[in-house]
Amino acid sequence: MTTDRNVSMERAMTKPERAEENAWTSLNTPPAESLEMFAQARSRCPVAHSQGFGGFHMLLDYSSVKSAMADFRTFSSEPRVLKPDLPRPTVPALEMDPPTHGSWRALFNAAINPSTVSAMEPVIRADVQKHIRSFQSRGSCDIMEELCESVPAETICKLLGVDEDRVVPIRDASVALFAGQATPELYPPLYERFAEVALAEINERRRRPREDYITKLCSARVEGRPITDEEYVILLSAFLGAGHHSATSAMASLIYEVFSRPEVRDLLLADQSQIPIAVDETLRLHPPFFGFFRRVVRDTEIAGVKISAGEDVHMGWAAANRDPAVFECPESFRMDRGVNRHLSFGLGVHMCPGAPLARLELRIVIEELLKTLPDLTPISEPIYHFGGGEYCSLERLDVRFTPRSA
Amino acid sequence: MGYLNVMGPEGKMATHAIAPGTSIMETLRDAGYPDILAVCGGVCACATCHIYVADRFQSLLPPLTEDEDELLETSDSRTSRSRLSCQIIFSENMDGIEVELP
Numbered sequence: 371m372t373t374d375r376n377v378s379m380e381r382a383m384t385k386p387e388r389a390e391e392n393a394w395t396s397l398n399t400p401p402a403e404s405l406e407m408f409a410q411a412r413s414r415c416p417v418a419h420s421q422g423f424g425g426f427h428m429l430l431d432y433s434s435v436k437s438a439m440a441d442f443r444t445f446s447s448e449p450r451v452l453k454p455d456l457p458r459p460t461v462p463a464l465e466m467d468p469p470t471h472g473s474w475r476a477l478f479n480a481a482i483n484p485s486t487v488s489a490m491e492p493v494i495r496a497d498v499q500k501h502i503r504s505f506q507s508r509g510s511c512d513i514m515e516e517l518c519e520s521v522p523a524e525t526i527c528k529l530l531g532v533d534e535d536r537v538v539p540i541r542d543a544s545v546a547l548f549a550g551q552a553t554p555e556l557y558p559p560l561y562e563r564f565a566e567v568a569l570a571e572i573n574e575r576r577r578r579p580r581e582d583y584i585t586k587l588c589s590a591r592v593e594g595r596p597i598t599d600e601e602y603v604i605l606l607s608a609f610l611g612a613g614h615h616s617a618t619s620a621m622a623s624l625i626y627e628v629f630s631r632p633e634v635r636d637l638l639l640a641d642q643s644q645i646p647i648a649v650d651e652t653l654r655l656h657p658p659f660f661g662f663f664r665r666v667v668r669d670t671e672i673a674g675v676k677i678s679a680g681e682d683v684h685m686g687w688a689a690a691n692r693d694p695a696v697f698e699c700p701e702s703f704r705m706d707r708g709v710n711r712h713l714s715f716g717l718g719v720h721m722c723p724g725a726p727l728a729r730l731e732l733r734i735v736i737e738e739l740l741k742t743l744p745d746l747t748p749i750s751e752p753i754y755h756f757g758g759g760e761y762c763s764l765e766r767l768d769v770r771f772t773p774r775s776a
Numbered sequence: 777m778g779y780l781n782v783m784g785p786e787g788k789m790a791t792h793a794i795a796p797g798t799s800i801m802e803t804l805r806d807a808g809y810p811d812i813l814a815v816c817g818g819v820c821a822c823a824t825c826h827i828y829v830a831d832r833f834q835s836l837l838p839p840l841t842e843d844e845d846e847l848l849e850t851s852d853s854r855t856s857r858s859r860l861s862c863q864i865i866f867s868e869n870m871d872g873i874e875v876e877l878p
Binding site for chain 2: 436437440441443468469479483484485613709710711713715718719721723725728729735
């Protein structure tokens with residue numbers, strides 16, 4: 371199997387070139403150019419149109435995106451919120467409208483709620499400390515690889531009950547599956563590989579039940595019936611795909627934003643209660659997903675633009691987060707914004723159920739880095755890339771720091 | 777400190793201390809009511825802190841904003857007494873306020 375290499379070769383061969391606004395997709399325009407294009411298009415009209423993916427409307431201003439996200443009865447999440455379309459089952463909850471949505475969403479809420487999140491705090495902190503200890507004597511590292519790619523995957527796996535020695539194979543299969551979203555023809559074998567490791571977990575719990583979340587899933591019912599094996603696979607891919615790639619992206623962005631600004635780092639060293647402000651300001655500027663799609667199910671009008679039933683609409687979170695009508699100096703990282711209602715976790719019934727867990731991980735990482743390596747400094751320019759499904763992330767983040775004996 | 781009275785899903789009333797200047801959501805979440813997930817953290821971006829406020833306390837509440845209205849519309853269990861508890865900052869004149877969980 372050389373599927374991982376095929377994916378990266380395919381991406382290298384189709385090096386993105388700047389597309390005209392009327393053909394924009396995340397496959398043909400890199401993140402920085404996309405943000406520029408959104409700002410220019412928004413200044414003309416808050417609703418643009420792209421001919422990409424068979425044609426879709428693009429919502430670019432905060433007010434339109436927010437209202438469309440809240441109105442699930444007009445802007446449906448069915449059948450798909452990600453493009454291009456892939457040969458895979460519906461992602462539970464994410465690609466369902468109420469009332470079906472509620473039955474599946476309950477499975478996510480059972481895993482991630484205020485009591486499970488607070489129970490994870492010491493677990494995450496110990497994990498972050500373990501990773502920092504592994505590189506703190508070296509004086510420099512790619513912190514993306516050494517910390518950001520590991521902590522969120524380990525957090526979500528521990529939350530679910532995956533054994534330590536199974537975390538890496540599950541994470542790797544999930545990363546490959548996720549990257550494959552940009553290349554539909556390569557997707558099926560990646561899906562099969564992920565299905566194998568995911569079902570191994572389910573089958574292990576069926577044979578030997580434990581006190582963990584995966585065991586509870588084995589007897590869970592949705593829509594009044596048991597969950598099928600096919601559904602277990604896509605459900606676990608949703609937990610892992612949404613639960614760790616996005617936090618990995620946000621963690622690297624946060625480390626860059628805080629430690630490339632000595633005044634922000636010093637502020638947080640003096641007052642750790644302001645770390646959550648830095649977390650949300652980073653999420654506003656660097657949403658791990660630029661946006662998801664909706665399908666209009668009844669004729670509607672948004673910002674004066676008529677949209678017909680059956681048409682697809684892109685919810686531009688990244689664009690909305692930089693709308694100057696809502697965020698003053700939207701390109702600037704500011705610690706004094708007050709309430710920061712960015713849309714990076716979505717909004718309404720589909721708001722990311724993992725948001726409290728992600729915020730906790732992000733806060734702990736900054737607390738521990740400030741404590742152990744306070745003079746950490748990024749030495750590479752942050753260059754963002756799109757992965758599949760509008761996932762946006764740094765590929766690496768080189769940093770240096772005064773070495774400390776482990 | 778004031779007091780918040782909560783009618784739980786089983787029909788039992790419980791009383792919780794609540795500090796002025798904090799939201800009702802924070803007290804409900806920290807008391808462990810399982811349906812108060814407060815996913816968005818209290819910025820009026822989801823509806824996972826939905827409550828009903830007893831009629832006689834309604835006049836003490838801040839007016840409903842368009843944002844809160846849009847989000848309450850996402851709930852099938854909305855009534856005229858519905859509010860998002862993250863948007864109600866407790867003040868001393870609300871002492872003894874009675875809320876119910878959907």
